[in-house]
Amino acid sequence: MSQELGSRARELAKPYYEDALPAHDLFHAARVRNVSIRLAAECESRVDRAVLSAAAWLHDIGRPQERMGAIDDHDEWAAAEAADLLEADGVTADRIDAVTHCIRAHSIRASSPEPETLEARLLFDADKLDAAGARGIVRLACIVGERSGRAGEKYAVIDDASVSGTDSSDSPDITLLQEWARERLNALYTAPGRCLGDSRRQFMDDFFAQFESEIGVEGER
Known part of the structure; x- marks a missing residue:
């Protein structure tokens, strides 16, 4: 499951981006994923690329809901939704926690938590670089x-x-x-x-x- 986590997250995320506008669509998620993996390759410390890739695909799945006013915080909503999706897909709790922390911490909003892991920092950076x-x-x-x-x-x-x-x-x-x-x-x-x-x-x-x-x-x- 570890090696497939990123690709499985991509498939799970796809339906959520169907109503997304260009700034936060599946192409944005793909760019963030690719840049985050590029940055990971340049890090001296070990990076869990599967967790990073999964978080990149899932990080903005709540954007369409937030845009339509159905939710207030796409970060928290996406983290909770991703946790349910990954749990149903058989992902272990520790890896779910790692992915959802990245999602919760990816935004530049003052209310967002600080990214505490290298994976979360790389996702944050890749998202901002886009x-x-x-x-x-x-x-x-x-x-x-x-x-x-x-x-x-x-x-x-x-x-x-x-x-x-x-x-x-x-x-x-x-x-x-x-x-x-x-x-x-x-x-x-x-x-x-x-x-x-x-x-x-x-x-x-x-x-x-x-x-x-x-x-x-x-x-x-």
Whole structure:
């Protein structure tokens, strides 16, 4: 069962992502799983990759429920649901506890517990890294759209008021994405995570510099 834990968790998780929006769908879970395993390979300490993989597949299964207002905390809900799924699938209690701790601790919310195991820290880092770099920019833009749809009004604008010369908006501008990414990259726990984060941070700095150069104007049109 140990060797199959990750692949079994993937199959168990699939139905929960059917109603997920792009920012938190099965493709996001797959990216988090792949990056977490990549980070694990760069760790000097032993990592239970089966636990890490299972937690990655299951970590956001509660997102659709939270988005629809059916639950308040997708972390706690996903951990409880994952525990039931894995127990029914014959996974031992100690491994279930390891997986569910990773799930409970993966979020950047102030209410989330600190990740106490290496697996939990690697999952946290991989999840935050999916909000940085090229894919991260696209994903953060999806989150803006997702929140706008839920609120029924514009959540942010694709502009930068500091350089565009346009009237300021009541909504945040593109710098919101920079702030979100910076907050996540500054929170990384592991050395491999921070190393990868540095390269993605540099890409984003270059991207936003290009963004500013494209919308900057001189004088009146």
